[in-house]
Amino acid sequence: MxxxxxxxxxxxxxxxxxxxxxxxxxxxxxxxxxxxxxxxxxxxxxxxxxxxxxxxxxxxxxxxxxxxxxxxxxxxxxxxxxxxxxxxxxxxxxxxxxxxxxxxxxxxxAKWLIDSIEKERYETWFQPIIDARDESVFAHEGLFRVRDSDDSIVPPALAFKLAEKSDLLFSLDLVARRSAVECAARGKLNSKLFINFNPSSIYDPSYCLRATAAAINEIGLSPSDIVFEVTETHRADDLNHLKGILAFYRNAGFQIALDDIGSGWSGLNLLQSLRPDFVKIDMELVRGVHNDAYKQNIVNSLIQIANRSGIEVIAEGVETEDEASWLKNAKADYLQGYLYGRPAPLSTQTLSAEEAQQIDQKMNPLKAAAK
The missing domain is CATH 3.30.70 (Alpha-Beta Plaits)
Structure with missing residues (x-):
């Protein structure tokens, strides 16, 4: 395509x-x-x-x-x-x-997925990211949810895998980025916003990303409050292409996060090559880390490498107080997981009809690009 x-x-x-x-x-x-x-x-x-x-x-x-x-x-x-x-x-x-x-x-x-995109049967839910020092809310990650014709939520991994196999990844990834921006605006999100994107869905950064960047600026969100989170980092096979994407976002004033660091050695290579603002430690390493010496050695090493490089660390998948306590002692900067909140839609009850109309008008260019 x-x-x-x-x-x-x-x-x-x-x-x-x-x-x-x-x-x-x-x-x-x-x-x-x-x-x-x-x-x-x-x-x-x-x-x-x-x-x-x-x-x-x-x-x-x-x-x-x-x-x-x-x-x-x-x-x-x-x-x-x-x-x-x-x-x-x-x-x-x-x-x-x-x-x-x-x-x-x-x-x-994937006909159902195309139908869901065209009829806008999707939304973004948000999960808090907590400051490990005082457990205040530092940010929220926008997590895309798409529904089928029966209005049932389809597992995101299934939807994105089908999109990749059917040459629809560009459209779905663009829709997901647009949805995160729009739902954050409608819910009057008052924190940093982490927006996922798959680098495989980006052909030419200056062309493919401009609608998302323009919508963020148009809707009144500050670029300094937006963090673009690179997913599927273990599959990045064109490092120069990925660097071009991140350079576009940085030049526009956004920050960068790498997802699932620790899930493969490629993640460590990307860490030193891309120098992100944040890294997320893979939840498989976080699960039960408080009583697993092998995981502790790996996580400690990752945190130390990140700290020496000026990169802040987010541990995701935190489910127990024991895991949280160990991660705090290990000097993880931020924590994310069911312990602090499950993904959920933001309330739009405080949004006036006029505000909703303004958001619709400002999102129209990005909606058009997604179809």
Whole structure:
């Protein structure tokens, strides 16, 4: 997906959908041709490695699931496909939407997620981050929640994994950042705000992040009160790209946090390369740290490294007083976890109709970019 196309979600399925499949081997071609024949689907051989076929909307699910079951994983990875809503050769725009068959199958399974984005069935809940010195509220982390058509909350990890597999990560990550800003404004949040973002969803920082930065400024939040938290740090495979993202945020006046430090050695490498303002110690290290000498050695080392580098430490996943007491003695700066509060939506009861309207108007550019 090119940056110019990122600000809308491409549609691949229509009342009558014309599929163009570019197949890696003659064996894969034979499988797809046989499948079309068994389903009485009108298919045309365009070349030795290309089949086009026409599928009406009621038959799309069966066709997608059947081809998904008929091909091996490598075949799906190497089969390219595009669709069109018209007869004849695919247009230039149709060819610009070519994806792998694997992505197309996941895109079909993600129809509910696209619907939730378009109908704004999502919100942000907030969890407090506590100052370890006096247990005052230092900040809140915005945690994205998306609902399906039955209004049930879908586990965030599941939603983001599906978005990644269906080439929707840009849209979902942008929606999540926008939701955090808007819900914080509506709830009149009076603390620092940690906003998660996945660096894999950012193509060009100056282009992809400008709507979020503009919305924060427009809505009246101070950049100094915003901390952008890099998630999936263990999967960062382009360090220069990540540095470019963080440089954009820093230049705009925002602070930076790295998530889940300690979950892999890559996290330590990122620590010295990126020099964040905050690091979060992975909750697996925090869980039961008060009676686990092995975890204590690791956490102590992480805190000492961060302190010597001028980086403040947040221990997340704190659930017991014993864990909190040990972490305070180890000089963690901030604590986060169920002990201090579960994620919850902010109340908007004090928001006037006029204030709500102003927030809507100021968020419109970012809403448009997410769709």
């Amino acid at each position: 090119y940056c110019a196309d990122c600000e809308s979600i491409d549609d691949y399925f229509f009342d009558t959908t014309y599929f163009w499949l570019f197949l890696p081997t003659l064996e894969t071609f034979s499988k797809v041709a046989g499948l079309c024949g068994s389903m009485d689907i009108n298919a045309t051989q365009q070349s030795d490695h290309c089949i086009s076929c026409v599928v009406e909307r009621p038959a799309i699910q069966k066709f997608i699931m059947s081809i998904n079951g008929a091909l091996e994983s490598k075949e799906k990875e190497n089969t390219k496909v595009t669709t069109a809503c018209h007869d004849g050769a695919p247009s230039i725009d149709d060819m610009g939407r070519i994806v792998t068959l694997e992505i197309l199958v996941n895109r079909y399974q």
